[in-house]
Amino acid sequence: MSVLELDDVRLAVPHPSGDRTLLRGVSLSVAPGEALGLVGESGSGKSMTLRTVLRTEPRGAHVAGRVLLDGRDVRGLGPAELRRVRAESLAMISQDPRAALNPLLRVSRFLVEGLCDARGDDERTATRRARDLLAQVGIADVDRCMNSYPHQLSGGMLQRVVIAAAVAGSPRLLLADEPTTALDVTTQSEVMAILDEQRRERGMSMIFVTHDLELASAVCDRIAVMYAGEIVEISTPERLHAAPRHPYTRLLLDSRPSLTARAPVLPVIPGRPVAAYEVGGGCAFAGRCPWSEPGCTDGEIPLVRDGDRAVRCAREEELAGELAHATGTEATA
Amino acid sequence: MNDDVKGTDGGVIGRAGGGSRRTAGAGGSGGSGAKGPGGAGGSGGNVIEISGLCKRFVTGRGSGRRTVDALDDVSLTVADGSCLAVVGESGSGKSTLARILVGLEAADAGEVVLAGRPVARRPRRAERRARARDIQMVFQDPNGSLNRRRTAGSAISEVLAAHHRVTGAEARRRVEELLEQVGLRPAHARSLPGELSGGQRQRVAIARALAAEPRVLVLDEAVAALDVSVQAQVLNLLSEIRRDRRLTYLFITHDLSVVRQVSEEVVVMRQGRIVERGSTTQVLDDPQHPYTRLLRDSAPRPGWRPVRAIGRDAAEVEA
Ligand SMILES: Nc1ncnc2c1ncn2[C@@H]1O[C@H](COP(=O)(O)OP(=O)(O)O)[C@@H](O)[C@H]1O
Ligand code: SF4
Ligand SMILES: [Mg+2]
Numbered sequence: 001m002s003v004l005e006l007d008d009v010r011l012a013v014p015h016p017s018g019d020r021t022l023l024r025g026v027s028l029s030v031a032p033g034e035a036l037g038l039v040g041e042s043g044s045g046k047s048m049t050l051r052t053v054l055r056t057e058p059r060g061a062h063v064a065g066r067v068l069l070d071g072r073d074v075r076g077l078g079p080a081e082l083r084r085v086r087a088e089s090l091a092m093i094s095q096d097p098r099a100a101l102n103p104l105l106r107v108s109r110f111l112v113e114g115l116c117d118a119r120g121d122d123e124r125t126a127t128r129r130a131r132d133l134l135a136q137v138g139i140a141d142v143d144r145c146m147n148s149y150p151h152q153l154s155g156g157m158l159q160r161v162v163i164a165a166a167v168a169g170s171p172r173l174l175l176a177d178e179p180t181t182a183l184d185v186t187t188q189s190e191v192m193a194i195l196d197e198q199r200r201e202r203g204m205s206m207i208f209v210t211h212d213l214e215l216a217s218a219v220c221d222r223i224a225v226m227y228a229g230e231i232v233e234i235s236t237p238e239r240l241h242a243a244p245r246h247p248y249t250r251l252l253l254d255s256r257p258s259l260t261a262r263a264p265v266l267p268v269i270p271g272r273p274v275a276a277y278e279v280g281g282g283c284a285f286a287g288r289c290p291w292s293e294p295g296c297t298d299g300e301i302p303l304v305r306d307g308d309r310a311v312r313c314a315r316e317e318e319l320a321g322e323l324a325h326a327t328g329t330e331a332t333a
Numbered sequence: 334m335n336d337d338v339k340g341t342d343g344g345v346i347g348r349a350g351g352g353s354r355r356t357a358g359a360g361g362s363g364g365s366g367a368k369g370p371g372g373a374g375g376s377g378g379n380v381i382e383i384s385g386l387c388k389r390f391v392t393g394r395g396s397g398r399r400t401v402d403a404l405d406d407v408s409l410t411v412a413d414g415s416c417l418a419v420v421g422e423s424g425s426g427k428s429t430l431a432r433i434l435v436g437l438e439a440a441d442a443g444e445v446v447l448a449g450r451p452v453a454r455r456p457r458r459a460e461r462r463a464r465a466r467d468i469q470m471v472f473q474d475p476n477g478s479l480n481r482r483r484t485a486g487s488a489i490s491e492v493l494a495a496h497h498r499v500t501g502a503e504a505r506r507r508v509e510e511l512l513e514q515v516g517l518r519p520a521h522a523r524s525l526p527g528e529l530s531g532g533q534r535q536r537v538a539i540a541r542a543l544a545a546e547p548r549v550l551v552l553d554e555a556v557a558a559l560d561v562s563v564q565a566q567v568l569n570l571l572s573e574i575r576r577d578r579r580l581t582y583l584f585i586t587h588d589l590s591v592v593r594q595v596s597e598e599v600v601v602m603r604q605g606r607i608v609e610r611g612s613t614t615q616v617l618d619d620p621q622h623p624y625t626r627l628l629r630d631s632a633p634r635p636g637w638r639p640v641r642a643i644g645r646d647a648a649e650v651e652a
Contacts, residue, residue, distance in 0.1 A: 006587035041561065103566065138641060185587065186422065186642075188639070188643055189642075190641055193639035214634050214635065214637065216633070252562065254562060255561055256590065257594035259589055259593060260617075266594065268565045271562060272530050272563060318575070
């Protein structure tokens with residue numbers, strides 16, 4: 001059974017000019033021990049998807065669809081049960097570690113209190129465990145870190161403290177939302193390596209939200225690409241790179257400058273990303289897609305599954321061969 | 334002043350010549366190699382020459398007092414019409430370098446020569462204004478340079494009036510021209526920053542900088558906050574503008590893929606010092622300094638895996 005399953009999750013928030021749709025039917029599943037990357041540009045609905053799992057969506061939001069955590073629908077849980085599920089099964093790591101820590105408490109207090117609450121450890125046991133955890137997340141000077149206040153630590157150190165707290169209870173599912181976006185690249189590499197290692201060692205599942213397809217590819221078993229509040233493609237990182245099946249994925253791969261070769265002109269995706277509430281009928285990407293045809297704007301285009309991959313494009317079969325090759329600059333410039 | 338108003342692209346380039354040559358080589362051993370491969374400049378001089386730049390910041394007081402050498406003896410030159418990328422992690426001194434160059438900050442020591450003219454460390458107003466015309470800056474967050482209550486058109490005309498005394502119908506025409514050059518529509522002149530997307534705001538910031546008709550654009554993480562698809566558009570736009578207007582760029586970024594795409598030469602900064610410099614191909618394909626190698630090896634790319642370096646956190650504790 002999946003650790004997490006989202007079934008046609010839709011979300012709208014109230015707005016003066018009528019409700020605004022933010023998620024247009026998100027379906028995905030995460031297997032035990034699996035890491036799923038959720039990739040897309042800002043505003044595509046990645047974080048909002050995580051919030052439907054944590055039940056921290058904006059006040060007044062209308063949510064439809066099912067969110068099954070180990071088979072139980074978290075959407076129907078009462079406050080007490082919800083608290084228990086959050087404490088036992090879920091852990092969240094966000095972009096800003098400072099938000100997770102109390103600025104007035106030393107790291108030791110933060111970790112020890114968390115361990116005492118979650119596991120009923122006594123103070124001495126919790127302290128020993130906290131020190132072990134910090135060592136495991138690669139902190140060399142454990143004493144110094146334990147005695148520091150958050151403002152005395154760098155972002156990379158703090159994020160490791162947050163990871164230590166998140167993995168402490170070996171929850172079923174880690175939700176990581178751009179955990180390294182605010183960090184320098186060398187620190188990002190280090191923090192990702194630690195997160196990856198801790199997750200695997202403890203057999204935890206993870207949803208990893210990022211705008212960086214390469215970063216997701218390095219640590220995830222499968223990648224889901226989001227656009228305008230829905231998933232347009234799911235695939236393994238290898239196949240996503242070798243043969244993307246959705247035009248948006250193809251162009252996303254091509255428009256990123258390469259570390260090794262300079263393009264005379266970067267292939268671009270014309271126009272700008274659209275918001276979920278701006279989408280009319282048919283394909284959300286039609287306005288920017290070089291392969292769009294009149295048929296693309298008719299009716300809803302389903303996410304068609306094929307083994308462990310899935311794609312939402314009316315011309316999927318026809319385009320399969322063409323999309324396996326990088327677009328030349330002339331095709332899309 | 335009037336000459337500048339009429340300063341077509343040709344006129345702007347024309348000013349490069351003699352002045353630069355007079356001081357060419359002032360960057361001395363610190364020079365990053367004057368003539369960039371593919372450098373578009375016809376006159377061959379250096380538009381920017383920086384030597385021995387130092388800047389120390391002191392923060393806190395009493396026992397919490399700390400000093401940071403944001404710049405420690407930094408020298409570099411940028412050839413006319415070329416693009417020099419400055420890379421390094423946050424806190425390495427990139428922004429301080431940019432801010433001193435455009436006159437937002439004063440150096441403690443060292444010399445800046447812009448288009449052949451030495452720049453006073455604490456310039457007078459007129460001098461500062463002249464410099465603002467020659468060198469313009471684009472920031473990561475266009476909200477920093479755009480007023481929330483000011484339309485794109487008025488933000489651009491403000492610069493036209495300040496630097497070139499262009500007003501009225503002529504200003505409106507120039508605003509439309511500039512908007513078009515950065516891929517926006519004339520109607521965008523009436524938009525407030527809040528009504529524009531991140532990419533569009535960054536285009537307005539670029540149009541505003543171009544309104545001064547500068548010779549140099551200093552871009553500080555100017556594409557860092559943009560989504561991939563929009564970033565590609567803005568990178569192409571910047572390359573096109575540089576070619577068409579024969580501008581010189583100092584392009585600050587933490588992203589080595591962006592360096593590869595935009596620059597002929599690159600300097601790598603760490604803790605206020607330049608640790609490596611050279612042509613972009615040289616530095617990225619065959620980095621000599623261990624820190625440059627670390628930067629390159631940390632960049633996600635196909636087939637990449639994150640690695641855990643042992644004992645790096647000692648340097649990260651700021652207390
Ligand atoms: N106004 C300031 N006051 C105190 N310290 C500063 C100030 N500006 C920069 N610094 C410090 O100088 C160093 C270099 O910073 P900066 O030039 O912003 O680096 P970068 O742009 O490469 O991230 C950092 O340690 C930074 O904290
Ligand atoms: S459905 Fe049509 S418009 Fe949409 S991605 Fe496929 S080809 Fe492009
Ligand atoms: Mg900076």
